[in-house]
Amino acid sequence: MPLEFAPTRIALVVSLLVALGYLWYAEGRGRWVALVEDRLLYGVPWGTLVTVAILVAFYAVVQGGVRSWSEPLTLPFITWSYFYPTGLFTAGFAHGTPGHLASNTAGTLALAPIAEYAWGHYPPSSDRRTRTDGGSNVAADGEGTSLLARPWVRAVVVFPAALLVAAVLTAVFALGPGLGFSGAVFAIAGFAVVSYPLTTVVAVVVTTALQTLYQALTQPVVRETLEVGPPSPPGWAGVGFQAHLLGFLLGVLVGIALLRRRGRSPAGDRVFVGVVLFGMAQSLWLLVLTGDDVFYLYQGAGIVMLLALAVATTVAVAGSDRPIPPTFSRLSRRVPSREQLARGWLLVLAVVFLVGIVGAFLDDFSPVLTIAPLAVVVALLALPALPAVVPDRWLSSPVSRRGVAVGCLLAFTVVVVAPSVPLNLLVVGDDAVPGDGEVEVGGYAVTYEQNATAGQTPVIDPGPIPDPELDDDEEDDSEPDELEDAADDPFATQQSGVIVVNDDREIWTVGVRDSLLEHDREATVVVGGIGWQETVAVSRSGWDVIGNESSYAVDLETGADAVDADGGEAVRSFASEPIEAEVRVDGHTIAIEPGDGAGDAFELRVVADGEVVGTADIPAVNETATVGDLEFDTEAVGDVDRLYASADATDTEALIAERETDG
Structure with a gap:
């Protein structure tokens, strides 16, 4: 952060402390602690704080956030397959960016204290008058002698363990590769909303406030320009909606079980309103289907699902215990x-x-x-x-009616879980690295390729998935047979970009999309494992050929300082085919192709009457090169380098290509 913004950050922190201090002292000082100390040890949500500390420590230490806070190691901690246990048990704790971590910790700080209060640090049968020595003796009836009944154990062990189990469950049964604590956050919300519905709705506002505060602290001043970004999917397409829904259902079911055990039953109207408002605000209604660069958001069906979920949850929490009436038995014997x-x-x-x-x-x-x-x-x-x-x-x-509602919630949970099982039974073959320009780092193979077939294959063949845009009697003749065969297989998709493969970890993924690399020109891919990581620097160079596509190459560089220019030896991973310019100069056809070695070297190929006249490197700025009767020179026009060709016989000059630039 630039130094001139430091006073703004200091003023923001001071203002926040003054505001909180005013609230604390103006509203009766210890009144806030008195409201919760009957349920929380010393009035502090220790389990929430322990959980947040675990998440931050995992990001900082295991993911290497201390070394590079904005670019943590993520690849080995994702749920790539059921055959990769490390990812299954770490995906729920790992995060992709500081913003991702901040979002989930904000949700945890706002919602988990409600769930922790509902759970309580003290066993339900304990009497507050018998709680002495920090809760080591919590009940006169002897219940406090149990280890799991001790407040400190319930606070710093049992409650955090329950949240971590929720994180693992939502990661294991996520629909495809997943990362983050958000599934557990939604489980916390589900538990909280059936216990204290309206308080949970207020906590959603608190979550937004915490996220805004974090953004203001990290970026006191935001500077944006009218820059057009690379093609990218809509924001909702990258949300793990299925894991969120699964976490919410798990939290609701556990909350209902606790309410039944303790004989509590919140008002049904409050539960309904709480579920609907939380679901609307936190996009619990998301239903997304993705295809090849096509994304479907079923908003109408999602809202219907949310309302049905709210009704079922309300009946399960506050519905009648009367049995379902035996209507049919009252009919005539002829029926x-x-x-x-x-x-x-x-x-x-x-x-x-x-x-x-x-x-x-x-x-x-x-x-x-x-x-x-x-x-x-x-x-x-x-x-x-x-x-x-x-x-x-x-x-x-x-x-009973309530039992049927609980059964519906259980069945719906199974519906949410079922699709994830076959989609996570994936393996990576021995020959899954496309192309021949990869670099290898600690078992990882990193390469760049266009239209590569995904290397993950299912153990159980799911069969073809038809195109929803085609009628049953229609056939798509717009693609070659081999692409049609790949389209029939949902796992044999064609993908382009920087591809990362590790068959030991069942990883086959696109680390950087080709469109993003084309826009930014440079990128990095962080690979590694527990205790080590290394950065692979990716760079693209090329020329936009007039009237045709770009002639470009992609280079990879490894080493401890790969992000620096002098980090290590660059490897040419990909080179496009020669691209011909639309314009002809004195009857000559001019093509541009990448050179053999890594770097910015590109070659000119001049053809006349079907024969190659000669080749030459594209000259540097303000220099010239001659191939046959043509002369080439490169000029800097503003921020763009332009390549011109001229012929002495015709005294003409034509623009052939422009060097690719950022954006």
Whole structure:
């Protein structure tokens, strides 16, 4: 941060301390502690603070944030596959950027104290008058002698452990590669919203305030220009909506269990409003489907899902415990009994399930991605009929309205989890590195390639996924057969950019998209593992050929100081084919192609009457080169280097190409 902005940051910190001090003393000093000290040890949410400390320490130490705070190591900590345990157990704690870490810690600081207060540091049966010695003796009835009943253990061990378990679960069952604590944050929110609905809604505002404060502290002054950025997907396409929804459902179910255990039941209207407002504000309604550079956001269906979730949660928390009325048993004996109707309904569902399986194969739908959700939906529809056909000894009591709502939440949780299982059973083949210009660092292979087929393949073949924009009787003849075959396989996608492969960790990913590298010209990829990391510097150089595409090359550089110009030896990873200019000079065709070695060297190739006249390096600025009857010179026009060609016989000069520049 520039030095001249330091006074602004100091003034901001002082103002914040003065404001908090005024609130503390003007509103009765210790009144805030008195509100929570019956549930929290010394009125402090120790578990929340311990959890945030773990997240920050993991980012700073394990991910190398101390070495490079803005560019941490992330690749080895992502959930690439179920066959890579390290990623499964670390993805929930790791973060990609300082902003990512700040966002999740802000949510934790705002929401986790509510959940921690609902959980309580003191066992529910303990009497505050018996709490002495910092909670080492918490109950006269002897409950406090249990290790797990001790307030300090509940505060700094049990509660943080529960949050970390939520982080692992949401990472393990995430839909594809994931990173971050946000799944656990949504689990905290789900737990909090069923315990204290309106307080949770207020905490959402607090989360926004904390994020704004962080941004103001890190960037007191923001300077932007009218610069057009590279093509990029919409912001909502990169949100782990499925992990968020899963975390919220897990938190709601745990919260409902705790409420039932303690005999509490918040007002239903407050629960409904809390779930809806939280879901709207935190985009719990997100339903996203991505394709090849096409992104679908199903807003209408997402809102319907959120409202249905709010109703089910409300009934599960505050609904009636009365059993479902045996309506069918009251009918005439001529009408089928309740049990007969239930069996008939289950038979219909079984037929629908079988028809769905057959239809998935006949219509070329993905069998794995179709059968699992279909099975869960059928099971959900079968729930109301189960009490009539399940033997009485299997049920301790009739199913209540609240029990049905809880069953719906459980079934919905399974629906959310089911698609993630086949999509995470991925492996990387032995020959998964595209091209032949890679550099190897500690088991990683880094290369640049255009239209490379993804190297991760599923253990279970999910089958083809049809294009939703085509009718059943239509065929797409716009692509070659090999691309059509790749499109039929959801994992055989064509991707371009800086590709990182590590078959030991089941990693095959695009570290830098080709469009971003084309815009920025330079990028870095951080590879490594626990205890080590190394940076691979990526640079693109090229010429925009008039009337045609760019002729460009991509170089990679490794070494401890790879981000510096003198870091290590550069390797030419990719070189495009020769690109011909549209213009002809004195009957000559001019093409530009990258040179053999790494760097900015590019060659001119002049062709006349189908034969190569000669080649030469593109001259430096204010210098010339001659190939046959043509003379080439490079001129700096503003910030752009332009290459011109002229012929003495015609006394003409033509613009051939311009050097690529940032942006």
